[in-house]
Amino acid sequence: MTNWALRESATFDRPTIAAIQRAAETGIYDIRGWGAKRALPHFDDLLFLGASMSRYPLEGYRERCGTDVVLGDRNAKHPLHLDIPVTIAGMSFGALSGPAKEALGRGASEVGTSTTTGDGGMTAEERGQSKHLVYQYLPSRYGMNPDDLRKADAIEVVLGQGAKPGGGGMLLGQKISERVAGMRTLPEGVDQRSACRHPDWTGPDDLTIKIGELREITDWEKPIYVKVGATRTYYDVKLAVHAGADVVVVDGMQGGTAATQEVFIEHVGVPTLAAIPQAVQALQELGVHHKVQLIVSGGIRSGADVAKALALGADAVAIGTAALIALGDNHPRHAAEYEKLGSAAGFYDDFQDGNDPAGISTQDPELAARFDPVAGGRRLANYLRVLTMEAQTIARACGKAHVLHLEPEDLVAVSIEAAAMARVPLAGTEWIPGR
Amino acid sequence: METLTKFDLSAVALRDVNAALHAKNLSGEFVIENPSGAHNLAVGLDAPVKITIDGHVGYYAAGMNQQAEITVNGNAGTGVAENMMSGSVWVKGNASQSAGATAHGGLLVIEGNAAARCGISMKGVDIVVGGDIGHMSAFMAQAGRLVVRGDAGEALGDSIYEARIYVRGTVTSLGADCVAKQMRPEHHEELERLLKAAGFEDDDTKAYTRYGSARALYHFHVDNASSY
Numbered sequence: 001m002t003n004w005a006l007r008e009s010a011t012f013d014r015p016t017i018a019a020i021q022r023a024a025e026t027g028i029y030d031i032r033g034w035g036a037k038r039a040l041p042h043f044d045d046l047l048f049l050g051a052s053m054s055r056y057p058l059e060g061y062r063e064r065c066g067t068d069v070v071l072g073d074r075n076a077k078h079p080l081h082l083d084i085p086v087t088i089a090g091m092s093f094g095a096l097s098g099p100a101k102e103a104l105g106r107g108a109s110e111v112g113t114s115t116t117t118g119d120g121g122m123t124a125e126e127r128g129q130s131k132h133l134v135y136q137y138l139p140s141r142y143g144m145n146p147d148d149l150r151k152a153d154a155i156e157v158v159l160g161q162g163a164k165p166g167g168g169g170m171l172l173g174q175k176i177s178e179r180v181a182g183m184r185t186l187p188e189g190v191d192q193r194s195a196c197r198h199p200d201w202t203g204p205d206d207l208t209i210k211i212g213e214l215r216e217i218t219d220w221e222k223p224i225y226v227k228v229g230a231t232r233t234y235y236d237v238k239l240a241v242h243a244g245a246d247v248v249v250v251d252g253m254q255g256g257t258a259a260t261q262e263v264f265i266e267h268v269g270v271p272t273l274a275a276i277p278q279a280v281q282a283l284q285e286l287g288v289h290h291k292v293q294l295i296v297s298g299g300i301r302s303g304a305d306v307a308k309a310l311a312l313g314a315d316a317v318a319i320g321t322a323a324l325i326a327l328g329d330n331h332p333r334h335a336a337e338y339e340k341l342g343s344a345a346g347f348y349d350d351f352q353d354g355n356d357p358a359g360i361s362t363q364d365p366e367l368a369a370r371f372d373p374v375a376g377g378r379r380l381a382n383y384l385r386v387l388t389m390e391a392q393t394i395a396r397a398c399g400k401a402h403v404l405h406l407e408p409e410d411l412v413a414v415s416i417e418a419a420a421m422a423r424v425p426l427a428g429t430e431w432i433p434g435r
Numbered sequence: 436m437e438t439l440t441k442f443d444l445s446a447v448a449l450r451d452v453n454a455a456l457h458a459k460n461l462s463g464e465f466v467i468e469n470p471s472g473a474h475n476l477a478v479g480l481d482a483p484v485k486i487t488i489d490g491h492v493g494y495y496a497a498g499m500n501q502q503a504e505i506t507v508n509g510n511a512g513t514g515v516a517e518n519m520m521s522g523s524v525w526v527k528g529n530a531s532q533s534a535g536a537t538a539h540g541g542l543l544v545i546e547g548n549a550a551a552r553c554g555i556s557m558k559g560v561d562i563v564v565g566g567d568i569g570h571m572s573a574f575m576a577q578a579g580r581l582v583v584r585g586d587a588g589e590a591l592g593d594s595i596y597e598a599r600i601y602v603r604g605t606v607t608s609l610g611a612d613c614v615a616k617q618m619r620p621e622h623h624e625e626l627e628r629l630l631k632a633a634g635f636e637d638d639d640t641k642a643y644t645r646y647g648s649a650r651a652l653y654h655f656h657v658d659n660a661s662s663y
Contacts, residue, residue, distance in 0.1 A: 140556070141518060141537040144518060144537065146499040147501075184577075185539070185558040185559060186577060186596060187597060190654065191654045195556065199517075199556045199574075200495070200513060200536040200552075201494075201513070209475065209494045209495065210494075210495070212474060213474070213475040213494070213495040216449070216475045217478050217479030219453075
């Protein structure tokens with residue numbers, strides 16, 4: 001543009017104009033993958049206070065800084081003992097290709113952490129390659145069976161996810177291959193809807209009984225997680241604990257999805273940063289902080305994000321979108337193919353279409369065959385190691401011998417919004433808005 | 436001769452009963468007395484055994500059953516035989532909501548009435564109800580057969596996939612994409628087998644109407660927006 005007098009509307013910017021034009025042409029809402037793309041107060045708005053005179057740092061390359069975490073030791077005979085506090089979030093076989101799911105298992109297992117099934121059941125590849133596998137128990141119950149339940153290392157009762165709290169799932173017909181259809185007991189090629197509510201319980205009192213059933217079926221061996229999308233997090237976490245959860249998973253609105261309405265992704269839920277202190281407050285008031293563990297997800301990208309989530313009170317984090325990027329999603333080497341699909345490397349979010357040139361969010365055998373699960377697993381393991389080392393670097397600088405020793409006192413915020421949400425002082429002040 | 440083992444739930448903890456029923460290579464017959472509406476009773480069975488529960492049970496009785504033949508001499512609470520894979524569950528009384536929810540296989544017989552959401556999201560189970568069923572039954576039912584000797588409540592078979600429903604009485608209303616269908620010879624034969632299995636072999640299959648998916652909502656289309 002050479003005419004500097006042209007002024008783009010902040011209200012009707014080009015993506016907004018395109019969205020209106022698209023709606024007018026098609027008459028149906030936009031469905032896409034990924035999570036919220038809007039700017040939100042996030043971990044970037046927090047900074048650590050490294051040690052100096054008043055705090056004593058640990059030697060970066062010599063002194064030990066632990067990273068392991070135990071999840072679900074409140075009731076289960078066999079809690080999970082993970083080597084690092086970064087786990088892989090639930091993503092379904094169906095949304096992802098078989099090799100991609102295998103790679104997630106390989107990468108997670110290589111560094112001693114857990115991976116998670118998704119809506120659509122457990123695949124043999126995934127179970128085989130995952131040292132610690134969390135089995136999701138979802139409203140659809142697609143592929144849900146007691147044999148797999150008994151094979152799991154933990155069970156995650158899913159009430160919602162950050163990208164669409166209050167919404168069910170969908171998997172468009174292009175991705176309902178013969179195998180996916182078979183696992184979900186559906187006709188091949190239908191646009192599959194997943195219910196937003198569980199079919200056999202409705203409220204927290206029922207959930208208590210449901211968790212009891214899952215424990216009885218598995219002889220009290222496995223930790224039971226409860227996952228919620230971040231909205232009324234303070235109340236939801238309290239209710240989850242009352243219902244008997246061993247671990248609560250809180251997924252902020254930046255958390256990803258395979259296919260959801262754009263309007264849902266961008267306008268429902270609260271940011272991860274706002275949800276963590278609410279969850280922690282609920283746990284503290286019940287006297288179970290770090291006894292019922294808190295896993296936080298939604299926009300975790302770096303070891304700094306991991307460290308900040310832990311400092312705010314989480315016991316572990318989960319990654320989804322970042323894990324897919326580590327596998328090869330949105331890589332510039334696919335730039336030409338993304339453009340053919342009307343997208344671009346760095347922008348590709350049409351996971352619902354099943355045309356992923358990286359072979360990750362697809363059920364097309366040719367596309368899926370492009371993806372090497374061994375190489376992908378190695379890339380994910382590398383990335384998880386970097387996240388862990390980065391978190392350790394920060395923890396040592398703050399004088400902590402374990403990453404879980406990080407605390408809110410180690411943090412300040414660089415925006416008033418972040419200070420209010422994270423409940424840490426604005427940098428250079430003692431001010432926590434609302435306190 | 437098969438051994439008969441009795442558990443008195445007023446004296447033995449639920450956990451101990453379920454643990455005993457999860458023993459490896461379990462065989463024989465079992466009677467559970469004084470269930471007193473206990474939740475999660477006889478869940479997660481995976482053995483070809485016979486279990487009789489003498490009394491009423493709470494939520495999720497016989498949940499996720501595999502292989503076992505379980506009889507409830509009483510009423511059942513929410514989610515009886517939920518996610519059953521195989522075997523059979525026979526309720527002599529009435530059942531609360533979500534009976535047979537998401538069940539993949541086996542046979543669920545409810546001699547009395549079943550409340551709302553009977554057969555919700557069913558995935559291959561056969562359910563025969565002696566009396567009436569409540570609203571939203573067979574919601575998103577994917578596979579299997581639901582037979583109702585009495586009446587069905589509102590929104591029967593809403594968003595149904597490939598499950599088949601047979602109702603002898605009236606249907607208050609059908610849910611989205613659920614329609615009445617012709618009873619062809621194979622449907623009469625199928626229904627006859629199911630009624631016989633549930634002990635209602637004297638019923639005339641001609642008195643029943645078959646319901647199933649119109650398959651109009653199998654793909655998202657703007658013209659269907661008002662149907663959802």
